[in-house]
Amino acid sequence: MTDVVSTDPRTGAAVEAVAPETTTAEVAALCEAALAAAPALEAMGRERRAALLDALADALEARREEVVALADRETALGTTRLNGELTRTTYQLRLFGEVLREGSYLEATIDHAGDTPMGPRPDLRRMLVPLGPVAVFGASNFPLAFSVPGGDTASALAAGCPVLLKAHGSHAATSKLVFEVLAAAAAGFGAPEGTLGIVFGQQAGADLVAHPAVRAVGFTGSVTGGKALLRIIESRPDPVPFFGELSSLNPVVVTPAAAAERGERIGRETVASFTLGAGQFCTKPGLVFVPAGAEGDAVVAAMSEAVSGSPAQVLLNEGIAGSYGRTSAELAQLPGVRTLARGGQPDGEGGFTAVPLLLSADAVDLPAGVTEECFGPVSTVVRYEDEKQLLAALEEVPSSLTATVQRGTGETDLPGTVAQALRPLAGRILFDAYPTGVAVSWAQHHGGPWPSTNSQHTSVGTSAIRRFLRPVTWQGAPAELLPAELTDGFTGIPRRVDGVLHTPGS
Structure with missing residues (x-):
């Protein structure tokens, strides 16, 4: 019988046998x-x-x-x-x-028996089980x-x-x-x-x-x-x-106004986001759309400086490290892709390490391989000349968990257009933030169209x-056989009764 072994990724050495398969x-x-x-x-x-x-x-x-x-x-x-x-x-x-x-998660709903335009209706009570x-x-x-x-x-x-x-x-x-x-x-x-x-x-x-x-x-x-x-x-x-x-690429769009206003800051913060946890976040920004021109150059210069100053990072396992090495090298060799910066080299031998990498391509001729996820600390800057070129390039981007718009103060026109283009591609659209923070809350959603989630x-x-x-409906059931949440006198949770939403205390 084969044992499942625990490995130290810093050294690549097996540490202990945890349990038999x-x-x-x-x-x-x-x-x-x-x-x-x-x-x-x-x-x-x-x-x-x-x-x-x-x-x-x-x-x-x-x-x-x-x-x-x-x-x-x-x-x-x-x-x-x-x-x-x-x-x-x-x-x-x-x-x-x-x-x-x-209790609202139960979707408790009661339709009492009565006459309707379709004829008599039986007593129907529905909730999730x-x-x-x-x-x-x-x-x-x-x-x-x-x-x-x-x-x-x-x-x-x-x-x-x-x-x-x-x-x-x-x-x-x-x-x-x-x-x-x-x-x-x-x-x-x-x-x-x-x-x-x-x-x-x-x-x-x-x-x-x-x-x-x-x-x-x-x-x-x-x-x-x-x-x-x-x-x-x-x-x-x-x-x-x-x-x-x-799988998720999590595109980030930097508008010209945002680049002019805080380009250096956006560049530094974007690198911090895509190298966080050695780039092993499902929400890592893997594609960053930056305007051409001097303002965009400031964003790219700050990103390049930040990546150059980043040390080699330890990845979770040998498989991820091997895949990152192969895929990042393939990305860098694609036609039209340029290497802007590399991080520090690993110290010594052993361990599952990765060198942070920043690449660049042009929106007008975006290589298909750039739009595929690479798990690890790599991201690609895509330079665009104008709104038309940006929107055309976004049509080539696969669906993701997130999409981000970095906008100038008070700017709404271009961000609104971009957000509308991104909405079919993502489950969460961020403004002036970074996708690697995922709050746990009632309003949070962490999905998107395939291949991000299904x-x-x-x-x-x-x-x-x-x-x-899954939903179950009880039809004509005696009160004694109903779940408590579907009985007439129950008031402890929100319920819809005969089409009207009732909440506790209402």
Whole structure:
């Protein structure tokens, strides 16, 4: 039996064997346990599940120092970044507790029996219910917030769905530790056995997706990995929903007014954004449209200086490092692409390192390869002469999680036109900011058209819970057989009754 090994990316050396790869039989047992747990988890109700999420957050917080230290050893992301990520992780667990207590996510709707222009209508009552066990694949680049204790897990548990986790090989030891913390806290709280499970190894992930007990899959990773899981899902007798976050270029447009007003600052801040976390953010700005002329030159000069002063960075694993080396070299050799600046070289041998890279191309003849994602600290400046040339180039850009407009003070005409052109391409449009910050909130959305994601609701923001729910309508049901939230006297959550929205206290 093969062991899953934890590696130190700073040295490239294996550190410890974390766990044996989970066998097909073991995966099946975990799936059956999750299926058995589903009714009891739903029956806990909203208040108890909210308290469970709070308990999980408390348990992670109590082990903060240990979790952060191990995650840093496995990812080289740094303790400052990882402490912030753990804070984000506990916050989103607690936020989904608030979602449960508030209750509007259920979309509770009542139409009483009565006459309509179409004839008599029966009594109809509708709300959302849990799908059942959910498979969640941890992401390489966020060992906490998008991994074992991340947004997929928090939203699925909030929905009332047991979670079966696929540990990511880039941080297998962190995944194991955090899972043990969560599982112990869930058991201590009184959650049903089988509420949480974890598997290790690539084949175990495939077995998980294929198992009939699994009713949905959440995945953050490459397009290639996502398509592989989709093929498994499509071969099932009963295909299930797949919620994938896959690839994103995240274009940034700098208007001439913005370049003239604060070009040097935009240049420095853009480099800080695309090199953050060694360029391993799904929201990394990989394409920056800068106007031609002196004002745009100031932006590019500041970017070049910032990249030249950037040290070599450590990537998460050998595969990412190899892919970055190949892809960034291929980008630099494309016809029409120029190398503007390179960062510092690695010190010594060993480790999964990357040299930051800044490239340039012209909007009038944009090479197709420039519009493909390269995971790591590289970005391409695209120079445009005028609005017509800019808008034509944007038509060649694939869909992304985000799109950004840097505008001059009070400027609205060109930014409005650009934003309108970008809206079909992105799920989040930013103004005068940088896409590598993704707040967790009720209004947040972290998706976009394919290939960025393939779903309307994504892993960030409270609407993430919607992925793991389905609607059920009760027709002519006696009050004794209705969920409490659909009974006539219930006032604890927002509901639409006979077409009128009612909120608690109204």
